[in-house]
Amino acid sequence: MEFLSYLISGISLGSIYAIIALGYTMVYGIAKMLNFAHGDVIMVGGYISFCVVTYLGLPGWLSVVVAMLVCTALGILIEGLAYKPLRQAPSLAVLITAIGVSYFLQNSALLIWGASPKVYTPIVSGQIEMFGGSLKISWVTVVTVVICFIIAVGLTSFISKSRMGKAMRACSEDKGAAQLMGINVNRTISTTFAIGSALAAVAGVLLCSFSPSLMPTTGSMPGIKAFTAAVFGGIGSIPGAFLGGILLGIIESLAKAYISTQLSNAILFAVLIIVLLVRPAGLLGKYVPEKV
């Protein structure tokens, strides 16, 4: 029973990683950049939701919508101002810019909301008791897993069926050819960032509901872990990000419970390294050999 509750908690945490990883993997797939600012968008999403609930007294679900809107705008803004001018630049220049954006978001949050942690009230409360009370599952957990599942299914069909989704796939394969086919590459990339950031906002709200303490640095570690999850599953692959996120959450939860709290991240990263050694392109990624 104990094991089951750790497993469920792991799936729940994993679902949050999966949502972030989905956004990450989409952005990476199309922009081919390590967007280190992605984790900080999660943090902004959390703060916006916190403010809407605390200062405006609006209900939790509405705060999610507001957070998504703000983060979407933020994502488009960041892409347009910081990344778009660097489309032709070497990838390291884009990476450093992303780090600059990450510093910027963290320090802006520090100025606006201060360094002391804010206590976040979960958007849904209460828990279900099962097996005569020996297994308790909070509603947050249920909501998180359900939302994650809906997002994964929705994104998969969006990418494979819709016009925009096809444009995204085309751009991630070959931007030049996509442009020649009449696809507006800039708009496609903007849309990708918008979707990624909206997902980050959702993840931010769920993350804060999961561990209700909000700081300017709240997003950076989950951001890195979610990126790890995306790589783990095979970067660029939507099912891969989903699978990677869930697995990572489970590994983290079980490692904390049964091996060591101190070394849980070390164990998680060690698993990532082992997986990459066996499958250099991740679990579901496709290894493309260099053409000679």
Add this chain to the structure above:
Amino acid sequence: MNKIKHLSVTRKIDYATYAGVILAFAAVTILQRLDMVSRSMEGMLIPICCYVVMAVSLNLTVGILGELSLGHAGFMSVGAFSGVIAAMSLRDMLPSEPLRLAVSMVVGALFAVVASFVVGIPVLRLRGDYLAIVTLAFGEIIKEIMNCLIVGFDSKGLHIALNISGTVTIDSLGLDETGYAIIKGAQGATGTDKIATFTAGFILVMITLVVVLNLVRSRAGRAILAIRDNRIAAESVGINITKYKMMAFVTSAALAGAAGTLYGLNYSNMAAAKFDFNTSILVLVFVVLGGLGRIWGSVIAAVVLYVLPEALREFADYRMLVYAIVLILVMLATNTPAVRSMVGKMIPRRSKGGA
């Protein structure tokens, strides 16, 4: 004729780099004698040397080998803690502080070499962003392991424990009455003898420059540059890719380890959390802004960007924000074709002299 002229350009840049560092050291030493260096500046001298070494050594991996490493602080961490342990254990055996510092730095470098072999064997098989993410992962693993480290020293020698369960403390080591703690888990190194000196920092910087510059201009360095330029062609002329990648990676780690020791012995308290992902990124920013493969650029970028946040102190809370904005603007300015051509018109074009 052209030949002599060209060779002298790279040579000139190398010699100018050495000369610049020596002059800077001389100037600071003279100013110190005249009591014209502020206290806060004085406190930054040794860290600056450490970060210069970090930047130059990371440039060997990122700029010259061309592999993005996001875990360089991990090697600094290994060097710092092994160096501190060495320095504290040799307290009685080596009373001479400069000698103890030198020995500790060698120990720090050696442990970093061991760590880089362990990291390098799996990591260097991967490519591009995968390699980057795995170095990041290793950096975090090293940080967490160092966070669990508990080390004490007594008459019986060195006692080491790993606080995996979260319940082990320095008392669990059972030190006798002559014993003292060296590293206390998450608290890090405590009560360390501050034996690092600016002169040692200067010497380390010079050694680093000699190692990296001479390596790059030798047979091995050529092979490393060739791997960066075209891996398949490098293989086709019989270059052992793994060997030379490893050589660059390990050399880079050894220097970072020595820098870590110097850093660790400059503070009486130092936590493992200091050497996290953000420190790796900080050094990477020095390297990129200084110019990939451009060694003198790394030296200048490390000094300027380390001092800059201090100089922005009057902006108080805004300084990191300003730093972030400056970073973004510099990247946009140096990489946007429009700005580049504008700058190009203002400054008469000069042939690039290489690293």
Add this chain to the structure above:
Amino acid sequence: MAKRFSPETKMVPFPSNAIVPERDMDSRPILEARNLGIDFGGLTAVEDFNVVVGRTEICGLIGPNGAGKTTVFNLLTKVYQPTRGTILLDGRDTYGMNTSQVSSAGIARTFQNIRLFDNLTVEDNVKLGLHNEIKYGMLGGILRMPGYWKQEKIAHQRALELLSIFDMQDMADQKAGSLPYGAQRRLEIVRALGTNPSLLLLDEPAAGMNPSETAELMENIIKIRDMFQIAIMLIEHDMNLVMGICEGIAVLNFGRIIAKGTPAEVQSNPAVIEAYLGKKKEG
């Protein structure tokens, strides 16, 4: 330059192979590929590839686009590991070797889409070809020990000597990436010669050259063979070049050798004509 010449084994003529020139018949062939094949995910790219190359032979590998010619070079140099078959280099099986070991064993190559070290100088590119001939270690380089100065001096002279084959010694200090196209192709050959090969593979050496440049290249290929006494195998679409200098030709189509022989034999082979021009309609 020491040649790896071991005359103790006489050449065993391979069935179906008659293209090795007579002067090489008394010595062991430099290259023997037996039943070489590779599959890419179930798709067979090269199948039943059999050739024998004499020690000083110039031979050609021709065929329509996509026939698998470059794949053969990638197999011989172990850029791809063969799925089937054996490669004997000077009688020695190269099974299990990687690209750099094959290079040390004596196969050098150039690339269809030029692969130079663009940011390095022309001289450094050639010195990289000489990499395994230069003998001093990492420490020798860092500490600038006497070996460094001596070996670098020898390498410098040797590099200029090799560049002089194509009269390129004046370009030694230019960045390889800034050279004109033809010079880049020639530099690739010089770099390959630096590795002291016994078999040189040239992948479309005349691509993008005008007729007078091609004529010069033909002379130079023969000159290189005579100077270094090595075998040269080349892929080329320029039939004047192929028919002009190759002593033996193998024609590849859909991954299989469809014809082998002297230029005259190949030219009159109906299967070859069909592969290049398509099947003639009856009537």
